[in-house]
Amino acid sequence: MVEKGEDMDKVNITQKFNLLKEHWSPKIVGQLNDSYVKLAKIKGEFLWHKHDYEDELFLVVKGSMLIRLRDRDIVLGEGEFFIVPRGVEHMPVAEEEVHIMLLEPKTTLNTGNVQNERTVSGTEWI
Amino acid sequence: MVEKGEDMDKVNITQKFNLLKEHWSPKIVGQLNDSYVKLAKIKGEFLWHKHDYEDELFLVVKGSMLIRLRDRDIVLGEGEFFIVPRGVEHMPVAEEEVHIMLLEPKTTLNTGNVQNERTVSGTEWI
Numbered sequence: 001m002v003e004k005g006e007d008m009d010k011v012n013i014t015q016k017f018n019l020l021k022e023h024w025s026p027k028i029v030g031q032l033n034d035s036y037v038k039l040a041k042i043k044g045e046f047l048w049h050k051h052d053y054e055d056e057l058f059l060v061v062k063g064s065m066l067i068r069l070r071d072r073d074i075v076l077g078e079g080e081f082f083i084v085p086r087g088v089e090h091m092p093v094a095e096e097e098v099h100i101m102l103l104e105p106k107t108t109l110n111t112g113n114v115q116n117e118r119t120v121s122g123t124e125w126i
Numbered sequence: 127m128v129e130k131g132e133d134m135d136k137v138n139i140t141q142k143f144n145l146l147k148e149h150w151s152p153k154i155v156g157q158l159n160d161s162y163v164k165l166a167k168i169k170g171e172f173l174w175h176k177h178d179y180e181d182e183l184f185l186v187v188k189g190s191m192l193i194r195l196r197d198r199d200i201v202l203g204e205g206e207f208f209i210v211p212r213g214v215e216h217m218p219v220a221e222e223e224v225h226i227m228l229l230e231p232k233t234t235l236n237t238g239n240v241q242n243e244r245t246v247s248g249t250e251w252i
Contacts, residue, residue: 010200010208032181032209033161033231055158061205074136079187082136083158103229105159 013039013061017099019126024118026102026110027126038102039126042094049112050089056104057083063098067091139165139187143225145252150244152228152236153252164228165252168220175238176215182230183209189224193217 011029016039020027023043030037042065058067059081067074067082068091074082084090111119137155142165146153149169156163168191184193185207193200193208194217200208210216237245 008211010202010206012203013205013207030183030207030209032183032211032229035159035161037183037207037209057156057158057163076136077138079139080136081139081156081163083156083163085134085158103158 043097046092049114051112054105054108059101061099065098066093169223172218175240177238180231180234185227187225191224192219
């Protein structure tokens with residue numbers, strides 16, 4: 001929920017991406033209805049994981065990536081999105097750096113059911 | 127909620143916009159966590175309205191628009207988004223045709239607290 005008077009500015013996505021340094025470390029740029037809008041730069045392979053209770057949207061803003069599912073690969077180019085349903089194992093892969101926008105519930109952990117050195121808090125704003 | 131096996135295709139935003147004919151008639155292109163992702167082409171003035179229980183995200187994909195609030199105007203260009211918090215009156219305005227992506231709860235009515243000839247069902251997919 002957005003409190004009146006908070007977060008009442010527009011967001012320029014390109015400007016926010018310029019502030020992002022690390023790969024695989026999504027940062028919040030907006031919140032609505034118990035969900036966060038996040039931006040991330042990714043490069044390389046992530047890890048297989050799933051979110052038992054949360055659907056997750058991946059929108060490619062720049063570059064192209066793969067969302068590997070157990071039974072097939074989703075190739076995502078600029079201006080394409082894919083919604084990973086809750087419970088579905090997936091592994092994002094980016095050969096070159098890709099800029100993505102994520103939409104997910106506030107409760108979502110980046111590594112889902114897995115917690116290891118790639119898990120980040122996911123509650124930082126930029 | 128996304129059922130497994132449903133909606134498991136990627137969405138190309140440009141291709142979907144090519145299917146959109148009318149102005150001010152958002153169509154669903156995805157669903158996640160009780161929300162819809164919608165696309166709309168808009169041109170001209172909409173009407174003052176608010177959503178008492180739903181925050182609503184406007185992302186400009188092509189063109190530029192104005193989201194008028196009672197106390198100021200938000201100018202949105204390509205790659206910019208604005209989240210209208212629940213309860214806040216707003217009026218979208220587009221001098222030329224604009225392509226926007228919306229994110230809102232499934233319960234959201236396009237005209238919010240107003241129901242008139244501009245109200246659409248808002249449950250059609252493309």
